[in-house]
Every structure is written in structure tokens, then in C-alpha cells.
Amino acid sequence: MAKPKKKKNQTFTRRDFLKGFGGGAIGAAVTPSLLAQDKSALQTQEGKIPLFTKKQIALTVNEKKFTLIVESGETLLHVLRERLNLTGTKKTCGRGECGGCTVLLNGKPVYSCMYLAVRADNKNITTIEGLAADGKLHPVQQAFIDKDAYQCGFCTPGFIVSSVALLNTNPNPSQEDIKKALSGNLCRCGSYVKIYDAVSAASKSTRRP
Amino acid sequence: MKDDEYIPFNEEKGTESIKLDRREFLKLLGGGIIISFSVGDLFALQQRRRGSGYPEDFNAYLRIGEDGRISCFTGKIEMGQGIITSLAQMLAEELDVSLNKVDMVMGDTALCPWDAGTFGSRSTKYFGPPLRQAAAEARAVMIQLAAEHLRTSQENLTAKDGMILMRKNPEIKVSYAQLAKGKKIERHLEKKPQIKHYSKHTISGKPADRSDGRQKVTGEAKFAGDIRLPGMLFARILRPPAHGAKLKNVDTSAAERIKDIQIIRDNDMIAVLHRHRDVADKALGLIKAQFEPSTSKLDNTTIFNHLKDTASDGSAVTEAGNLDAGKGLASKTFEKAYFNHYVAHAPSENHTAVVKIEGDKATVWASTQAPFRAQGEIARVLGFPSQNVRVITPFVGCGFGGKNQGPQIVEAARLAKLSGKPVQVAWSRKEEFFYDTFRPAAVIEIKSGLSSSNQIVFWDYHNYFAGSRSSQPFYNIPHHRVLSYGGWGGRGGGGSVHPFGVGAWRGPGSNTNVFAIESHIDVMAEAAGMDPLEFRLHNLTDDRMKRVLRAAAKKFGHSFSKAPSGKGYGIACTDYLGTYLATMAEVNVDKRTGEIRVDRVVCAQDTGEVINPEGVRMQIEGCITMGLGYCLTEEIRFKDGRILDENFDTYEIPRFSWLPKIETVLVDNPEMPPQGCGEPAITSMGAVIANAVYDAIGVRLFVLPMTPARLKEALKKEQNVAGDKNRSIPLPTIS
Numbered sequence: 006m007a008k009p010k011k012k013k014n015q016t017f018t019r020r021d022f023l024k025g026f027g028g029g030a031i032g033a034a035v036t037p038s039l040l041a042q043d044k045s046a047l048q049t050q051e052g053k054i055p056l057f058t059k060k061q062i063a064l065t066v067n068e069k070k071f072t073l074i075v076e077s078g079e080t081l082l083h084v085l086r087e088r089l090n091l092t093g094t095k096k097t098c099g100r101g102e103c104g105g106c107t108v109l110l111n112g113k114p115v116y117s118c119m120y121l122a123v124r125a126d127n128k129n130i131t132t133i134e135g136l137a138a139d140g141k142l143h144p145v146q147q148a149f150i151d152k153d154a155y156q157c158g159f160c161t162p163g164f165i166v167s168s169v170a171l172l173n174t175n176p177n178p179s180q181e182d183i184k185k186a187l188s189g190n191l192c193r194c195g196s197y198v199k200i201y202d203a204v205s206a207a208s209k210s211t212r213r214p
Numbered sequence: 215m216k217d218d219e220y221i222p223f224n225e226e227k228g229t230e231s232i233k234l235d236r237r238e239f240l241k242l243l244g245g246g247i248i249i250s251f252s253v254g255d256l257f258a259l260q261q262r263r264r265g266s267g268y269p270e271d272f273n274a275y276l277r278i279g280e281d282g283r284i285s286c287f288t289g290k291i292e293m294g295q296g297i298i299t300s301l302a303q304m305l306a307e308e309l310d311v312s313l314n315k316v317d318m319v320m321g322d323t324a325l326c327p328w329d330a331g332t333f334g335s336r337s338t339k340y341f342g343p344p345l346r347q348a349a350a351e352a353r354a355v356m357i358q359l360a361a362e363h364l365r366t367s368q369e370n371l372t373a374k375d376g377m378i379l380m381r382k383n384p385e386i387k388v389s390y391a392q393l394a395k396g397k398k399i400e401r402h403l404e405k406k407p408q409i410k411h412y413s414k415h416t417i418s419g420k421p422a423d424r425s426d427g428r429q430k431v432t433g434e435a436k437f438a439g440d441i442r443l444p445g446m447l448f449a450r451i452l453r454p455p456a457h458g459a460k461l462k463n464v465d466t467s468a469a470e471r472i473k474d475i476q477i478i479r480d481n482d483m484i485a486v487l488h489r490h491r492d493v494a495d496k497a498l499g500l501i502k503a504q505f506e507p508s509t510s511k512l513d514n515t516t517i518f519n520h521l522k523d524t525a526s527d528g529s530a531v532t533e534a535g536n537l538d539a540g541k542g543l544a545s546k547t548f549e550k551a552y553f554n555h556y557v558a559h560a561p562s563e564n565h566t567a568v569v570k571i572e573g574d575k576a577t578v579w580a581s582t583q584a585p586f587r588a589q590g591e592i593a594r595v596l597g598f599p600s601q602n603v604r605v606i607t608p609f610v611g612c613g614f615g616g617k618n619q620g621p622q623i624v625e626a627a628r629l630a631k632l633s634g635k636p637v638q639v640a641w642s643r644k645e646e647f648f649y650d651t652f653r654p655a656a657v658i659e660i661k662s663g664l665s666s667s668n669q670i671v672f673w674d675y676h677n678y679f680a681g682s683r684s685s686q687p688f689y690n691i692p693h694h695r696v697l698s699y700g701g702w703g704g705r706g707g708g709g710s711v712h713p714f715g716v717g718a719w720r721g722p723g724s725n726t727n728v729f730a731i732e733s734h735i736d737v738m739a740e741a742a743g744m745d746p747l748e749f750r751l752h753n754l755t756d757d758r759m760k761r762v763l764r765a766a767a768k769k770f771g772h773s774f775s776k777a778p779s780g781k782g783y784g785i786a787c788t789d790y791l792g793t794y795l796a797t798m799a800e801v802n803v804d805k806r807t808g809e810i811r812v813d814r815v816v817c818a819q820d821t822g823e824v825i826n827p828e829g830v831r832m833q834i835e836g837c838i839t840m841g842l843g844y845c846l847t848e849e850i851r852f853k854d855g856r857i858l859d860e861n862f863d864t865y866e867i868p869r870f871s872w873l874p875k876i877e878t879v880l881v882d883n884p885e886m887p888p889q890g891c892g893e894p895a896i897t898s899m900g901a902v903i904a905n906a907v908y909d910a911i912g913v914r915l916f917v918l919p920m921t922p923a924r925l926k927e928a929l930k931k932e933q934n935v936a937g938d939k940n941r942s943i944p945l946p947t948i949s
Binding site: 030037076078079080083087090092093094095096097098099100102103105117132133134136137142146147149150153156157158160161162165183184185187188190192193194195196197198199201202203 | 293294295296423424426427428429430431432433434435436437439442491492496549560561562563564609610611612614640642643656753828829832835836837838839840861862867868869870871873876
């Protein structure tokens with residue numbers, strides 16, 4: 006076994022891999038030649054157990070393209086928070102009970118804590134950080150401010166993303182529609198009254214004449 | 215222990231600290247105009263903070279910076295209750311600046327003076343008045359400086375929107391920024407300056423933009439778990455399966471084979487650390503460990519008998535008259551028992567902390583309600599002087615009393631020291647449920663009597679572990695006694711009353727007490743042949759309480775009849791530390807499924823002067839919404855030291871779909887100083903729903919939560935045996 010190669014294996018990490026592209030949220034698409042260099046990262050170190058199998062995926066997050074190597078059991082939430090540093094999406098229950106980690110995947114709301122990153126390959130993802138455009142808040146975000154629809158703010162990103170998903174498919178929801186669409190999101194502070202007001206207001210502001 | 219000791223301060227202190235006096239502390243702040251002031255019972259606080267290293271004659275200050283911005287420095291923290299806005303409103307009002315000129319600097323032990331912690335709906339009530347006075351003092355300093363600057367007398371000047379101007383010629387003016395430029399003035403608030411009459415307010419008492427809004431809707435708001443540091447490791451810690459279970463043996467060999475994993479064993483703590491959270495999770499799963507079984511043999515079905523059996527001697531919380539004399543006056547007597555189970559705080563944000571150690575200095579980011587307490591604990595654990603430990607409180611994702619204690623902070627500090635790297639400890643939801651300091655299970659027994667004219671003539675109240683807050687009768691009862699057999703605190707474990715930690719939970723003590731008191735009032739109202747509202751008014755002399763009752767009834771738009779009317783209407787009222795409220799509810803009971811649906815809740819609250827009306831309404835709505843949980847579903851199920859609820863699938867908290875129509879009435883009382891509003895309205899929820907259920911179907915539930923199983927059981931027996939003297943209580947079996 007060639008020692009230098011082994012050493013490289015030991016030091017090459019996912020973080021290093023990302024760092025190669027400037028770290029943090031990198032927008033540029035990765036060229037195949039760069040990826041080819043990472044084959045070593047797919048191998049496990051001698052004497053160490055292969056805990057995960059790895060796979061390369063490409064995904065678009067908030068209109069920026071990323072290509073990265075993910076592990077088979079890695080969740081989309083983990084990729085967003087720990088690798089792309091998009092910490093607006095929250096981990097609350099860790100198993101799809103509370104909606105705090107909701108993101109849009111090809112326009113549909115998903116619990117990112119339950120969604121494997123490998124399944125997000127070639128998908129288009131929008132997180133809370135991607136809703137405002139050119140510094141202007143999305144109408145739902147503005148409505149949450151106008152209607153005081155948050156308290157501690159921890160569940161707020163999930164609620165806003167779920168609300169955006171609702172209004173994208175149903176621009177004029179009834180009271181029952183709103184209750185139903187947002188019942189997968191939990192707010193412990195008990196802000197549902199004001200969240201309801203905000204979503205109602207946003208539905209009016211986004212309604213086409 | 216005393217109930218109002220929210221934080222059970224043990225005498226754990228940092229190692230000897232160098233003490234800063236006020237002048238030295240403020241010197242660190244740079245230029246501008248600084249007004250320092252004291253909040254609350256400062257002397258009592260000082261007794262607890264000996265050795266903390268902070269100056270002891272003030273615990274908050276505000277600064278007018280050379281740029282004209284106003285900063286208020288306080289050790290209080292924002293966790294959703296909205297004081298970041300209401301305190302800023304009070305400051306802006308007295309200082310005559312616009313709200314957007316005010317920055318609240320909160321919960322940072324390096325920048326803020328010592329503070330006991332944020333709990334008990336106390337921030338606006340106790341912090342507000344001295345803050346107003348300090349702002350008025352700052353305004354006076356501005357006028358004084360302007361008089362020199364404009365070469366005129368102070369009487370000719372007035373303040374408006376961050377400017378001092380001539381009364382007769384407002385064109386002649388000077389800004390706060392100009393006045394503060396190049397100055398370094400420090401004043402300590404000694405006397406109480408005149409503050410504005412509420413009728414002159416233009417910012418306080420009005421709706422306000424919240425400064426945290428944009429950050430919270432864009433995902434920019436940072437919570438402790440969002441802190442990322444170079445080289446930071448995520449730690450997961452091996453946990454016992456049950457409280458009181460001791461580690462027998464452990465095999466970490468499989469986990470050790472994971473690349474770059476670090477395993478730390480330090481006395482009782484075994485932790486795995488990795489730069490990726492998910493790898494640390496997997497490594498933890500590879501540890502094989504065996505534990506001795508817990509010595510606890512308690513579960514939900516045995517806990518109430520256990521509480522009564524282990525109770526200490528009762529001590530009187532209050533008493534008046536003579537119970538025997540009262541009994542002599544009674545034509546009807548009543549004896550009932552009320553039961554409440556353990557509930558979890560279940561905050562949105564799990565307990566989280568990040569600790570970075572450089573040399574003999576530590577920097578900490580933590581989700582905590584008590585940053586200075588955390589500072590002292592970390593200093594002790596690391597052996598650092600207190601002032602070398604800086605605790606920064608980012609936004610906190612719910613507290614409700616559950617973040618008064620911060621064991622995760624100590625864990626992160628120990629691991630940061632041992633690993634030599636910055637460490638993040640973020641509890642999983644399962645850990646959150648396991649290590650929560652639950653609201654204690656409790657038993658209340660009430661004996662009472664009515665005279666022939668339907669006056670309550672005696673009231674004998676026995677409180678087992680609810681905590682004494684809100685246990686004092688506010689009805690006009692000549693002969694009464696309230697006995698407490700143990701409060702709501704306690705760390706749990708061997709020899710303790712509870713098998714796990716218990717502590718303050720939004721409205722500590724009061725949720726159980728008000729459930730018992732206000733249910734019992736309805737029991738007597740029915741026997742008196744009176745409607746529940748009329749019976750309450752008949753037995754009250756407190757006009758403030760009568761006013762909130764009438765305000766709620768008016769909004770509800772219904773005149774009561776004697777229960778059960780079949781309509782499903784309920785009423786309850788209470789006094790929570792000076793905030794008065796009355797709640798009415800309408801419920802729908804499905805006798806077949808046992809499900810209770812709450813359709814409408816009206817709450818009239820007199821919270822004294824209102825600073826931020828929308829903020830107060832939001833807190834009332836939040837209390838009502840959150841309160842539905844402990845009334846209907848929330849109950850920690852446990853057995854032999856194990857916590858059987860690990861997530862929101864079995865521990866159901868209120869969902870959007872449960873949302874009743876909620877209406878709030880702010881009963882006008884501006885002459886009274888502002889009272890707390892983060893907790894009061896949650897405390898009446900148990901009784902108002904139990905009373906409404908009784909009105910709907912003529913069956914009373916004596917146990918919270920009122921689950922479908924309990925309701926069906928009660929229906930089957932037509933009476934709930936738990937309310938009888940016989941203490942065998944039908945409870946659902948644990949799956």
C-alpha cells in the first residue's frame with residue numbers, strides 16, 4: 006500500500022472538498038474534472054470500517070448549483086445546514102413530526118430531516134434563505150412581519166416555507182385549507198392565530214386581480 | 215424550597231474573581247452618555263451573586279452613543295415573549311426617540327450587567343419602571359447639555375424625536391448625537407425622576423414594529439445551533455436508558471474505528487465527537503453499553519399515591535379564621551381531589567450550546583434563560599475566573615422555564631476543554647424529553663362548605679407538589695387554610711420525590727392550582743343551584759376580578775344557566791401575580807370517541823398598563839393555544855425511570871388544526887403599573903375546559919389531561935372515581 010495515498014485518504018474530507026470551491030454557499034457548477042479528483046474520497050481508509058457509501062449528487066439550492074459527494078444515509082437537512090451553511094432551516098424533532106425543517110423540493114414542501122440527500126439529486130430546492138429576491142421579502146415573509154406571526158422564531162422558517170407552498174398551489178385558500186396545510190408544522194409558542202392572519206393576508210396580496 | 219425561587223441557586227460560584235466596580239465596568243464601554251440603574255430587589259439578588267465579579271450597585275444601563283443611537287444593556291433574554299420590543303418601547307417613549315433608534319443588547323455576560331435570569335413574567339413588570347426612570351434621566355441629561363450648547367435655560371427646551379429644541383422656536387435645535395459627541399458622562403440613577411403620564415404616550419401602548427422580525431422571517435436569526443466555528447466538533451453523549459440507571463460496562467471499539475472520530479470518557483460522561491453531526495450520531499449508535507436497571511419503580515398509574523405517601527408535613531401558605539367555625543356555618547360540604555400529570559416543556563429549539571476555549575478564556579453560545587447562571591457553572595467546572603467566561607445568548611427558541619437549567623452548556627464546556635476544540639452539544643429530541651425538568655405531577659385535595667345563602671364559608675386546601683403559586687383563595691372566604699406538602703422544584707433521582715428532574719413550567723404551580731380551585735368552584739355552584747358566573751360574583755368582593763369576569767362574559771355574549779346546560783360553556787378566573795383574567799370557552803364533546811374539541815375561547819385580561827397591545831394579545835393567544843395541550847393530550851408517560859415519550863408522535867402538542875376561535879379583551883387599567891403577561895392566561899385553561907365539558911355532558915373530569923380514554927372511562931362510570939376520597943385512579947395503561 007502506497008503510504009502517500011493513504012495519507013491523502015485520511016485528510017480528504019467532505020469539508021476539504023467543499024473548501025476547494027471556496028467554502029460556504031458556492032454557486033458555481035463543478036466541472037467533471039474536479040470531481041474526478043475526489044474518487045479517493047469514495048474509498049475508505051485501510052483498517053477503518055466503511056461506515057457509509059458515498060454518492061455524487063447535483064442539486065440547485067436557491068437558484069445556485071452545487072455538486073457534492075454525499076453519504077447514503079445523509080439527510081437533505083444535514084447537507085443544507087452542515088455543508089452549505091444554510092442554517093435557516095431548523096432541526097427540531099429530527100423525524101418528520103414538526104415541520105421545522107420544511108423546504109421546497111421542486112416546489113413541493115418536504116421535511117428535509119426525513120429526505121435523503123441522494124434522492125435530492127437533480128432537484129431544485131428552495132430554503133427560507135431563498136425566498137426574498139433582490140432584498141425584497143416574499144409576500145409571505147412580509148405578512149409574517151406585518152401580522153406579528155412569530156414569537157421565538159425557531160419554527161418560523163418552516164411555517165413560511167409551508168405557507169409559500171400552499172399559496173403556490175392554492176392562491177386563495179379557505180380557513181380549512183390553511184389549517185390543513187399548516188397542521189404538519191408545530192409552533193410551541195402558540196402563534197397559530199397570527200400565522201393564520203398572515204397567510205390570509207399574504208393570499209390577498211399575492212392574488213391576481 | 216420556596217416556590218418563587220425559580221432558579222434553585224446552589225452556592226456554586228466561580229473561583230475567586232476580580233471584582234469590577236461600576237466605574238471600571240463602564241469604562242470598558244467607550245464614549246457617550248451612560249445611565250446605570252438597578253432593577254428589582256437588588257439586595258436579594260446580591261446575596262446570590264457573591265463572587266460573580268460584577269458591580270453590585272446596578273444591573274442594567276442604557277447608553278446614548280456618539281452616533282445618536284440608544285443602546286439598552288440587560289442580562290434578560292428574548293425567547294419569543296417580545297420584551298426585545300416592549301422594553302425598547304418604554305425606553306423610546308421616555309427618551310423621546312423613535313423606536314428604530316433603540317438597540318437592545320441582551321444576555322451577553324461580557325456586555326451586560328449581572329441578571330438573575332428571564333422567567334416568571336417579570337421582565338416588563340420589574341424591569342420596565344426603572345428603565346423608564348433611567349430613560350427620563352437620560353432625557354434630563356440631554357436637556358442639560360443642550361442648554362449649555364444653545365446657551366439658554368433648561369426651561370426653554372423640550373425633547374422630540376432624538377432632538378432637543380427650543381419650545382418657542384423649534385428651528386433652533388440640536389440632536390442627541392451632536393450632544394453625545396466627544397462626551398463621556400456616566401450617571402447612576404439615584405432618585406426617581408418624573409416619568410410621562412400614560413395619556414401622553416405616543417410609542418408605549420401602541421402597536422410597534424418588532425426589531426427581530428426581518429431576521430426571523432429570512433432565516434438570518436441565529437440560534438445557538440446555528441453557530442459554526444472553525445474546527446468545531448459536534449458531540450453526542452451516551453445516555454442511560456432510564457433515570458437512575460448506572461453504567462455497567464461499555465464497548466466503544468466499533469465507534470473508535472470511524473475515521474476521525476474522537477471518543478472522550480470523563481468520569482460518568484462518554485462522548486463521541488466528530489466534525490460532522492451525522493457521523494457523531496452514527497458513532498454513538500455503535501457504542502455498546504449495558505446499564506443496571508433503575509431503582510425507580512414508579513409509573514403514571516402509581517405516581518399520585520407515591521406523591522401522597524412521600525409528602526412532608528404540610529406548611530401553611532395562608533390561613534384565616536377557624537376551619538371548625540366555618541364548618542359549623544356550612545349547610546353543604548364538598549370534598550374532591552384533583553390530579554395533574556407531568557408535562558414537558560418541549561421547546562422548539564432543543565437545548566444547545568457551543569463552547570470555545572482559548573487559553574484560560576471560554577466563549578459560550580447557549581440557549582438559556584439564565585446566562586449568568588451558566589457563566590458561574592462553567593467557571594466552576596473549568597476552574598476559570600467568572601470574568602474569563604463569556605456567555606452570549608443568541609435568539610432562544612422557546613423557554614417556558616425549561617431553559618433555566620443548562621446541563622448541555624456544562625457538557626459542552628467539559629468536552630471543549632478535553633478535546634481542545636470548539637464543541638457543539640445539541641440535544642436530540644429524545645434527550646430533550648429525557649432530561650427535561652418536567653412540570654411536576656401533583657395532587658390537590660379540597661374540602662369546602664357553603665352556607666344556606668350560598669356563601670363559601672370554609673375552604674381547606676391541601677397541595678401536594680403543585681407549587682403554591684395561585685393557591686391562595688381570592689374569593690371572600692372567612693375561614694380558610696392552604697397547606698403545601700412540597701413545592702414544584704427538585705432535581706429528581708435517588709431519594710427524591712420525583713423519579714426525574716422537575717421545575718418551572720409556564721405558570722409554575724398555577725396550572726394545577728387554578729384547575730383545582732376553579733373546577734371546585736363550579737362543583738359548588740351547581741350544588742348552590744346557581745350559574746357559574748353568578749356564583750363567582752356572589753362570592754367575590756374584589757372589584758378587579760368582577761370586572762374581568764363581566765368583560766369576558768360580555769364578549770362571550772352569553773348569559774349562563776346552571777350547569778350542565780348541554781351547551782358546553784365554561785368559565786374560570788384567576789389572579790396570576792397581579793394580572794387578573796377571566797376565560798370562557800365553548801367545547802364540543804364526542805361521547806363516542808371521547809374527544810373534546812375546543813371551539814371558542816374568550817379571555818379578558820387586566821394586565822395593568824399595556825405597553826405593546828399586540829404583544830399582550832399574542833401572549834394571551836399563545837397561552838390559550840399552548841394550554842390546550844396540557845388540558846387534552848400532554849402527559850409524560852414513564853415507567854421504572856424510563857421516559858416513554860421521545861418525540862411528538864406520542865407526546866402530542868397542539869397543532870394548527872386544533873385552533874379554536876380565540877378572542878382577547880384587554881381590560882383597560884392604565885393607572886396600574888404594567889404586570890406580566892407571558893404566563894397568566896395559560897393557568898385558567900384546565901378549569902375552563904373541565905367546566906365546559908361538564909356543562910356539555912354532565913360529567914366532570916378530575917384528572918389532567920382530559921384524554922379520550924379518561925373521558926370515556928368517566929362516562930362509563932358516570933362519575934370519575936378519581937374525584938372521590940378513594941384514591942385508586944383509572945388511568946390508561948402504558949403501551
